[in-house]
Amino acid sequence: xxxxxxxxxxxxxxxxxxxxxxxxxxxxxxxxxxxxxxxxxxxxxxxxxxxxxxxxxxxxxxxxxxxxxxxxxxxxxxxxxxxxxxxxxxxxxxxxxxxxxxxxxxxxxxxxxxxxxxxxxxxxxxxxxxxxxxxxxxxxxxxxxxxxxxxxxxxxxxxxxxxxxxxxxxxxxxxxxxxxxxxxxxxxxxxxxxxxxxxxxxxxxxxxxxxxxxxxxxxxxxxxxxxxxxxxxxxxxxxxxxxxxxxxxxxxxxxxxxxxxxxxxxxxxxxxxxxxxxxxxxxxxxxxxxxxxxxxxxxxxxxxxxxxxxxxxxxxxxxxxxxxxxxxxxxxxxxxxxxxxxxxxxxxxxxxxxxxxxxxxxxxxxxxxxxxxxxxxxxxxxxxxxxxxxxxxxxxxxxxxxxxxxxxxxxxxxxxxxxxxxxxxxxxxxxxxxxxxxxxxxxxxxxxxxxxxxxxxxxxxxxxxxxxxxxxxxxxxxx
Amino acid sequence: xxxxxxxxxxxxxxxxxxxxxxxxxxxxxxxxxxxxxxxxxxxxxxxxxxxxxxxxxxxxxxxxxxxxxxxxxxxxxxxxxxxxxxxxxxxxxxxxxxxxxxxxxxxxxxxxxxxxxxxxxxxxxxxxxxxxxxxxxxxxxxxxxxxxxxxxxxxxxxxxxxxxxxxxxxxxxxxxxxxxxxxxxxxxxxxxxxxxxxxxxxxxxxxxxxxxxxxxxxxxxxxxxxxxxxxxxxxxxxxxxxxxxxxxxxxxxxxxxxxxxxxxxxxxxxxxxxxxxxxxxxxxxxxxxxxxxxxxxxxxxxxxxxxxxxxxxxxxxxxxxxxxxxxxxxxxxxxxxxxxxxxxxxxxxxxxxxxxxxxxxxxxxxxxxxxxxxxxxxxxxxxxxxxxxxxxxxxxxxxxxxxxxxxxxxxxxxxxxxxxxxxxxxxxxxxxxxxxxxxxxxxxxxxxxxxxxxxxxxxxxxxxxxxxxxxxxxxxxxx
Numbered sequence: 001x002x003x004x005x006x007x008x009x010x011x012x013x014x015x016x017x018x019x020x021x022x023x024x025x026x027x028x029x030x031x032x033x034x035x036x037x038x039x040x041x042x043x044x045x046x047x048x049x050x051x052x053x054x055x056x057x058x059x060x061x062x063x064x065x066x067x068x069x070x071x072x073x074x075x076x077x078x079x080x081x082x083x084x085x086x087x088x089x090x091x092x093x094x095x096x097x098x099x100x101x102x103x104x105x106x107x108x109x110x111x112x113x114x115x116x117x118x119x120x121x122x123x124x125x126x127x128x129x130x131x132x133x134x135x136x137x138x139x140x141x142x143x144x145x146x147x148x149x150x151x152x153x154x155x156x157x158x159x160x161x162x163x164x165x166x167x168x169x170x171x172x173x174x175x176x177x178x179x180x181x182x183x184x185x186x187x188x189x190x191x192x193x194x195x196x197x198x199x200x201x202x203x204x205x206x207x208x209x210x211x212x213x214x215x216x217x218x219x220x221x222x223x224x225x226x227x228x229x230x231x232x233x234x235x236x237x238x239x240x241x242x243x244x245x246x247x248x249x250x251x252x253x254x255x256x257x258x259x260x261x262x263x264x265x266x267x268x269x270x271x272x273x274x275x276x277x278x279x280x281x282x283x284x285x286x287x288x289x290x291x292x293x294x295x296x297x298x299x300x301x302x303x304x305x306x307x308x309x310x311x312x313x314x315x316x317x318x319x320x321x322x323x324x325x326x327x328x329x330x331x332x333x334x335x336x337x338x339x340x341x342x343x344x345x346x347x348x349x350x351x352x353x354x355x356x357x358x359x360x361x362x363x364x365x366x367x368x369x370x371x372x373x374x375x376x377x378x379x380x381x382x383x384x385x386x387x388x389x390x391x392x393x394x395x396x397x398x399x400x401x402x403x404x405x406x407x408x409x410x411x412x413x414x415x416x417x418x419x420x421x422x423x424x425x426x427x428x429x430x431x432x433x434x435x436x437x438x439x440x441x442x443x444x445x446x447x448x449x450x451x452x453x454x455x456x457x458x459x460x461x462x463x464x465x466x467x468x469x470x471x472x473x474x475x476x477x478x479x
Numbered sequence: 480x481x482x483x484x485x486x487x488x489x490x491x492x493x494x495x496x497x498x499x500x501x502x503x504x505x506x507x508x509x510x511x512x513x514x515x516x517x518x519x520x521x522x523x524x525x526x527x528x529x530x531x532x533x534x535x536x537x538x539x540x541x542x543x544x545x546x547x548x549x550x551x552x553x554x555x556x557x558x559x560x561x562x563x564x565x566x567x568x569x570x571x572x573x574x575x576x577x578x579x580x581x582x583x584x585x586x587x588x589x590x591x592x593x594x595x596x597x598x599x600x601x602x603x604x605x606x607x608x609x610x611x612x613x614x615x616x617x618x619x620x621x622x623x624x625x626x627x628x629x630x631x632x633x634x635x636x637x638x639x640x641x642x643x644x645x646x647x648x649x650x651x652x653x654x655x656x657x658x659x660x661x662x663x664x665x666x667x668x669x670x671x672x673x674x675x676x677x678x679x680x681x682x683x684x685x686x687x688x689x690x691x692x693x694x695x696x697x698x699x700x701x702x703x704x705x706x707x708x709x710x711x712x713x714x715x716x717x718x719x720x721x722x723x724x725x726x727x728x729x730x731x732x733x734x735x736x737x738x739x740x741x742x743x744x745x746x747x748x749x750x751x752x753x754x755x756x757x758x759x760x761x762x763x764x765x766x767x768x769x770x771x772x773x774x775x776x777x778x779x780x781x782x783x784x785x786x787x788x789x790x791x792x793x794x795x796x797x798x799x800x801x802x803x804x805x806x807x808x809x810x811x812x813x814x815x816x817x818x819x820x821x822x823x824x825x826x827x828x829x830x831x832x833x834x835x836x837x838x839x840x841x842x843x844x845x846x847x848x849x850x851x852x853x854x855x856x857x858x859x860x861x862x863x864x865x866x867x868x869x870x871x872x873x874x875x876x877x878x879x880x881x882x883x884x885x886x887x888x889x890x891x892x893x894x895x896x897x898x899x900x901x902x903x904x905x906x907x908x909x910x911x912x913x914x915x916x917x918x919x920x921x922x923x924x925x926x927x928x929x930x931x932x933x934x935x936x937x938x939x940x941x942x943x944x945x946x947x948x949x950x951x952x953x954x955x956x957x958x
Contacts, residue, residue: 036531045530045786047783048816049528050530050532051524051529051530051531051785051786052530052786053550053551053785053786053800053884054550054881055550057818065544071532071533071534072532076545129824161554165715175690209806230910251884252881253833253880253881254881254882254883255881255882256882258882273770297839299884299888300888304786305787305788306524306532306785306786307524307530307531307532307783309857321532337527337534341756352733376787376886377860377888378858378859378860378863378885378887379857379858380857381856384857400733401732402533402731402732402733403732403733403734403735403737403779404733404779405532405783406857408856408857409778409856411778
């Protein structure tokens with residue numbers, strides 16, 4: 001059971017192409033800087049330019065007007081870790097190991113107790129860029145494994161400020177530790193402690209501002225040194241528990257989630273202005289997107305997927321289609337909209353042109369659904385948003401995403417439209433399945449001993465915790 | 480049973496204010512021209528600027544960028560005739576008579592067999608404007624009654640090209656006549672006949688182009704004569720059966736509906752260019768909106784209501800919230816977004832600030848629903864999109880439209896948020912009910928004899944038909 005799509009991948013490919021095709025020139029200064037801004041659980045419909053009705057994103061809307069807007073951009077996976085692994089490796093999660101073969105598990109990621117992480121055999125984008133003289137920094141969430149060998153500085157990045165896992169918590173540091181914040185290869189504190197507090201009642205936290213300042217400092221330093229850089233800006237304020245700084249709290253029309261969107265929009269605006277101010281905007285390629293669709297089950301702590309069906313953790317459009325903007329003054333023409341007809345494929349669902357075929361459907365399990373967790377609230381579509389994993393491999397459900405972006409009206413199986421669409425899709429699926437070499441699954445085994453008890457540097461700040469003896473088990477995912 | 484909202488009304492008020500406040504100046508040339516562009520069944524989510532994913536509306540998006548976009552604009556009613564009556568009278572349908580007291584009838588309009596129409600006691604916008612020296616023209620659909628006394632030229636308009644009813648058909652002219660097309664006060668043909676054909680198979684028709692040409696001719700003539708004008712541009716190509724001209728057929732990603740949107744978007748672009756070319760753009764107030772939300776039950780012949788719940792014929796946001804743009808170079812600042820907190824009220828539902836209280840819920844009847852007509856496809860929300868008319872007057876359902884524009888999560892009745900919201904809303908509802916004086920209902924009686932058998936002018940073109948004897952009955956509406 002796995003699922004993957006092509007466009008997060010296409011971005012990785014594209015950025016390495018930019019650098020490699022331009023690398024023929026010298027000196028290094030001619031190499032463009034690269035900034036990837038990856039939002040966390042932000043949905044397609046959260047941008048004003050994609051229809052958010054209360055218009056929280058004037059800076060992103062302006063970025064789209066100055067650059068290229070992608071209304072058809074897909075993530076490689078509707079969940080955080082596999083999506084991020086695909087973005088940085090340019091390879092499908094089933095290839096780079098970010099999947100699980102445990103029974104009934106589809107949406108696996110890297111919680112604290114996960115044993116696996118990014119394989120040393122994978123070549124991440126910053127490693128490729130380093131060969132061309134780039135300095136790379138991650139600001140924000142990693143999520144490709146938190147054991148030492150999996151961390152950013154062991155996988156191509158030169159610098160890092162951020163956390164290895166999601167900012168879940170607070171924990172009591174006994175049953176499980178709070179998530180650490182790293183500065184480069186050592187921890188400097190933990191979420192919910194000291195300066196990394198997120199107020200559980202109000203949602204107040206200064207972390208987005210901290211990430212913004214760190215990004216600006218890095219850009220300034222590289223710019224002054226005339227060194228090409230790659231900044232992977234991955235703030236997590238829109239992932240539940242959502243947070244925003246005091247200045248933004250209460251400013252939106254939809255609670256802390258909207259406030260967080262406004263603060264991130266503000267941050268994007270500041271970064272783009274900073275590039276202009278430093279005179280490097282014409283030499284910096286900036287790409288904005290999100291790791292997966294809005295988490296509809298998070299209700300008021302979740303965002304909007306606009307007109308699309310369901311959200312995060314589903315392979316419906318709401319889970320896979322992402323807001324995306326490319327910005328590069330002088331290189332990308334203002335106000336362009338790219339409607340790509342690029343092939344994207346997966347085994348849960350395949351999109352070819354405007355047709356999308358679902359080979360398996362599932363929103364979430366009956367057990368989970370009956371406990372109140374709904375991936376498609378107010379959107380139950382008969383036979384589509386199913387609560388058992390339903391096999392349609394012999395006769396996939398097919399939708400026309402142009403006429404029906406909400407995936408509500410399956411094309412009649414006996415129609416010639418269905419027959420023709422399937423005839424185009426089938427050989428591509430067969431070819432994909434024939435040539436696919438799965439990687440070793442990284443998300444099968446869990447162990448309390450591997451949690452963030454004593455990350456490097458914890459001794460210097462008196463934050464080391466004692467964890468339990470190793471006792472690995474086969475991870476059980478929510479489904 | 481009735482329902483009404485304030486903003487279509489507010490527009491009528493606003494336009495009469497423009498003219499009256501400026502009327503103190505003379506000569507007449509200082510009076511601004513007024514164009515109201517009213518689309519038919521076009522939804523909030525059909526504009527690129529509001530999130531339509533395949534970007535069919537570059538001209539409307541540009542109009543929004545040059546003018547003022549209203550993300551919170553409401554129609555007075557989720558159905559054509561009452562919405563249009565409210566727009567032109569500035570009065571709630573329950574006041575101007577565009578409602579019915581027949582049992583189980585909520586969504587009543589003016590089909591061919593309707594006996595009623597706009598009352599002679601109502602003062603329509605063009606009548607007010609005439610006092611100030613304006614010439615007024617309707618291009619497109621009227622829908623305020625088709626008997627002679629109800630027609631546009633008897634209600635303030637000076638000119639008209641268009642039809643009195645919806646372009647349903649084709650009919651055999653025996654059981655019921657095809658809908659006539661009028662030029663001023665006489666018919667010049669019928670839909671589905673001669674030059675007014677709509678091809679049932681392909682959806683091809685030249686009617687949108689005919690309406691565009693007629694509008695341009697009128698603007699040119701008034702401009703040359705230096706006479707202030709009011710153009711009510713009301714094309715109907717996005718109302719099922721949808722149609723587009725050959726040039727646009729197959730151009731969109733979602734069938735003839737999208738093609739029709741593209742042709743109307745093109746038409747809007749041409750009209751705005753025409754104003755510039757004639758040098759009168761700085762003296763012309765243009766307002767673009769739609770009569771009600773997209774008809775979701777029309778499936779592929781219907782549009783998109785973006786993130787909102789349900790559509791046409793419902794008082795959920797999908798039925799009531801409309802795309803809206805004001806454009807007036809030199810008077811309206813570019814790129815403004817108005818988030819109005821204006822009071823809008825109704826007895827089905829009331830919006831106050833960001834809270835919306837439903838006093839009655841209903842999508843459509845079980846009978847209709849079970850026959851396959853779904854007003855909220857893929858959006859059944861328990862207790863909200865009900866199929867019986869459910870009375871919540873003692874304890875309304877309340878939603879926060881900022882946090883929850885899709886009306887999926889009613890606020891808990893026992894919460895202080897609910898209590899506070901209701902405390903603000905209740906006195907306004909009481910006040911409204913106390914002061915309301917209902918008009919005589921126009922939509923109660925039907926009669927085959929009043930259909931368009933022999934409209935004025937039919938003799939000149941040999942199109943008179945013989946209708947049956949009068950035999951009025953109490954209209955039975957679909958619900």
